[in-house]
Amino acid sequence: MPTLNGAVVLVTGANGGLGTHFVHQALERGASKVYAAARNPREWGDDRVTPLVLDVTSPESVAVAADIARDVTVVINNAGASNGSSVLGDLSAARELFEVNFWGALEVTNAFTPALRSSGGTLLNVLSVLSWLGIGDAYSATKGALWQATNTQRIKLAADGVHVAGLHLGYADTPMTRGVDAPKLDPADVVRSAYDGIEAGSYEILADELSRQVKAGLAAPVEALYPQLARSEA
Template structure:
């Protein structure tokens, strides 16, 4: 269980879409300060929001941000990438870039901030997965989110000794620029952020935000054919 009121948080990809909703959700629950990272930052009129430039695929940039944000007690690993195309036909560079952001970038952030969270009492690490973590047919994006899910489960064990709450988040689609062209049902970013932050405060290790993610998780016990989705073809 992590207390948000009075806390200092950091949200990667925190100036657009879902990340911005997390920033404002944290503040509405009483966070004292939120570092909002982005590749290209925009200044905020709210003194509680501290913009930081960050490309999570750049190890030096991740370390630089960690050096500036040593007071953080909550980290939301939100930054992500989605490139269209199938595994066999997409540009291989796009597949690599997907994993660089969604897997290795998130892990870089976790590694850089784990000592900071420990020094500040444990806190919480929140990783944003997807219901597509459990579904075949989502190409590099689904595969990368499956890898992140596995990493999160291992990080939960590795960080338990320092009392860091590690929260894995699954959802279908949030209404953000990344998926604006997709004709599917979408949650508002605010709905997602509220459900996740509620889970953080309740001490949960996994948050299934919507019925889509709950159905996909339940289907893991069934045949693989029941876990097929189609995007980006």
């Protein structure tokens, strides 16, 4: 089974709400080193944490980071963004969102695949319950695309001994969801579930009841997921 004990972990978006917990909890579980990657990395006050410059939208930045962190055994694709964009109308903002949430995550995975293959390591893609629900508009589209890419990565890399997992969750109480008026998860609990899932060898980690309910409902008629589509009785 995969383990965090003795692992060398890379966390993208390490300065964010979930990212900070991914860094700290990796150390709590025995990681020997954590690369805390961000566009503008900060100091962590811990010799086991190595700040790393990484802009997921820049292939050059990703390549430089991968050359530095060749000893990585666990990659946490956590960097993400939300800009309120739509798949209808002007697509410029939606394209920008895909650069971060989809293409950026793929760039990171591809750059660190040699390290993961050599170590028989683990990749975790941070997805969302909105991977399965279109109510998040362009954000849902980016996470839905990454969900499908995660399935492909899982199949392609399994023969190389690389474990690929996806994390689905509802709204977590982070800066990204500050304007969302809905119940929110404690980010520490989300990360705990993610690492528990990794160490259990899970391929799909559902961090909350909402994610479990939506996943279970995917086989139902589409009106069950989107009640606004239900026809009113004449």
